[in-house]
Amino acid sequence: MHPSTPFPRRATSTLILALFLGGCTNKPAQPLAVNPMHDPLTTAQTKTGRAIAGRPTYLPPIELTGTTTSMIPFTISDRKPEGVSIDTFRSVGGVPSVSVPANNNSRRLSDDLDLAGGFSPYLHNIRWHNLAFRDVTSGDEWTLLQSRGIISKFQAFSNPQTTIDNAPAAILCFVVTTEDFDKDGALTDQDASLLMIASGNGRNPRVISPDHAQVWSVTFTPQSLHLSFMVRSDTNANGRFDDEDISIPYVLPITNPGPAKPFISPTTRESMERLLR
Secondary structure, eight states: OOOOOOOSOOOOOOOOOOEEEEOOSSSOOOEEEEOGGGOSEEEOOEESSSOOOSEEEEOOOEEOTTSSEEEEEEEEEEEOOTTOOOOTTTOSTTOOOOOOOTTOOHHHHHHHOOSSSOOOSSOEEEEESEEEEEETTTOOEEESOSSSOEEEEEEEEOOTTOOSTTOOOSEEEEEEEEEOTTOSSEEOTTSEEEEEEEOTTSOSOEEOSOSSEEEEEEEEETTTTEEEEEEEEOTTOSSSOOTTSOEEEEEEETTSOSOOEESSOHHHHHHHHHTTO
């Protein structure tokens, strides 16, 4: 099932990701501002068969430039072992891996993410369990995901051809995982992933990639205003994604609602492969 699903100018949007923890006293808990990079909690592993224990964590709103909409990231956070950095999306069975703590993406996003018209062709690593959008003018609210999942990558791509100051992003891109493809009881980077896009104001979020496959190498080409990405399917039918599986390039012009299509036709692929068989 699908979830509901520039070179000119650079005005980097600083995301102040301050978290609040209650004090441990007999009095009602009082908010305590902490440096998110020192938060002892990180995104809890996304189990599929039971409730996820941990602290509900809402990050401060991220304003989408040129619109009246803001995004509010949400995670369930759990305590990470002292002295050990664990990315629960990349780890299997608690094995330590590269640390990308989802509650504290402040450096990566504030340094690299430009919501106001800058350009980067790639997506940035994040670890959010969901994302709420709110239009502060209309009061409308909606979420990116309608089922349990984890958002692992995000970027706002701008149209370099626009001459409007503070123009909205041309498109928002998210890589999400909602299917426990390998049936290990957790959503990790070993599972299937989907590429979702939304308008620059967060409206009309939708899936544009095939089901039951992995998405990787998502890039944006500003000259032709299209997204391209690789899709790996379990072509050897062994129940997991591995180096023996075939990856196919897909493409979508951002003016097209989707879904994306293979970059080259099956006929052309078969013709090239036949020359070497």
